[in-house]
Amino acid sequence: QSALSQPPSASGSPGQSVTISCTGTSRDVGGYNYVSWYQQHPGKAPKLMIYEVSKRPSGVPDRFSGSKSGNTASLTVSGLQPEDEADYYCCSFAPNMGVFGTGTSVTVL
Amino acid sequence: QLRMQESGPGLVKPSETLSLTCTVSGDSISSSDYWGWIRQPPGKGLEWIGSISYSGTTYYSPSLRGRLTISVDTSKNHFSLRLSAVTAADTAVYYCARDRGFLKHDFWGQGILVTVSS
Numbered sequence: 424q425s426a427l428s429q430p431p432s433a434s435g436s437p438g439q440s441v442t443i444s445c446t447g448t449s450r451d452v453g454g455y456n457y458v459s460w461y462q463q464h465p466g467k468a469p470k471l472m473i474y475e476v477s478k479r480p481s482g483v484p485d486r487f488s489g490s491k492s493g494n495t496a497s498l499t500v501s502g503l504q505p506e507d508e509a510d511y512y513c514c515s516f517a518p519n520m521g522v523f524g525t526g527t528s529v530t531v532l
Numbered sequence: 533q534l535r536m537q538e539s540g541p542g543l544v545k546p547s548e549t550l551s552l553t554c555t556v557s558g559d560s561i562s563s564s565d566y567w568g569w570i571r572q573p574p575g576k577g578l579e580w581i582g583s584i585s586y587s588g589t590t591y592y593s594p595s596l597r598g599r600l601t602i603s604v605d606t607s608k609n610h611f612s613l614r615l616s617a618v619t620a621a622d623t624a625v626y627y628c629a630r631d632r633g634f635l636k637h638d639f640w641g642q643g644i645l646v647t648v649s650s
Contacts, residue, residue: 424594426577457634461578468627468640469570469578480638512578514635519591521580521635523570 427452427513427524434530435503443527445496445513453494457516460489460498464509472511473498505531534558536641538628544648550615554628554641561604562586566631567611569602571624572643579624583631584611618648 428446435441445452445460452458458476461469471480473489476496486501496515500507508531513524540552554567561567568583582592584602592600596615604611615622625645629637 426579455634457636459635459637461637463578468643469637470640471636471638474632474636474638475634514578514580514637516634520593521568521583521591523578523580526577 424451424517424520424522427515427522429511429513429524429527431525432528432530434532435500436532437503437505439503440499440501441503441529442497442499443511443513443529445498445515445524447494447496447515447522449494451515451517451522452491452496452513455516456491458489458491458496459514460487461512461514462507462509463512469512500529503531507531534630534639536628536630536639538626538641538644540644540646542645542647544618544622544646545650546619546648547617550613550618550622550646550648552613552626552628552644552646553610554612555608555610556630557609560606561609561611562606564630565633566591567604568629568631568637569613570627570629570637572627573621573624580635581613581626620648622646623648 460473463469477489569581601614625643630639
């Protein structure tokens with residue numbers, strides 16, 4: 424099972440939006456509505472931002488949203504803020520296992 | 533407040549077995565669906581290792597199956613990872629996390645760096 428494909432980097436100015444893609448196959452992303460997204464600041468543990476494609480845990484700002492089309496899931500961060508600068512990873516359920524994406528470094532210009 | 537804490541040796545010799553424990557406090561390990569292990573080599577991305585239910589059902593990464601054992605001890609409220617025949621490629625920060633089902637990892641430990649070196 425290969426890692427899901429994400430762009431290495433993305434950037435935007437404060438207040439702008441940035442969208443990160445996560446491409447898999449019909450055996451993972453495309454086959455199930457179980458994609459989650461994690462934010463990781465340097466030296467810290469990842470934090471759950473989105474689960475089941477588009478659901479937000481309590482406490483996560485509604486600036487973060489998720490969607491999916493076919494074999495590609497997406498995370499959109501609207502109204503970028505300086506604290507959104509971090510690495511972001513997608514993760515998908517696959518039969519009897521999980522698979523993470525390659526990760527995207529988001530820079531707030 | 534749920535807390536998860538990884539513990540174990542920070543240095544393991546090549547070909548030996550890496551053993552880590554994740555102690556859960558603030559919640560019963562029997563109350564959640566699954567408990568998982570994820571690792572991150574220095575400067576690289578996250579890799580799903582495997583997970584275990586409180587009843588002992590396990591799911592392993594295909595790339596590690598054969599070297600990996602995950603177990604749970606509900607009496608001690610902890611779960612453990614054993615990875616045999618380690619090489620330098622197993623050097624990573626190892627995280628434990630609560631999995632509410634289908635890879636919804638909502639609580640994470642702080643992580644522990646394990647270096648494989650002679």
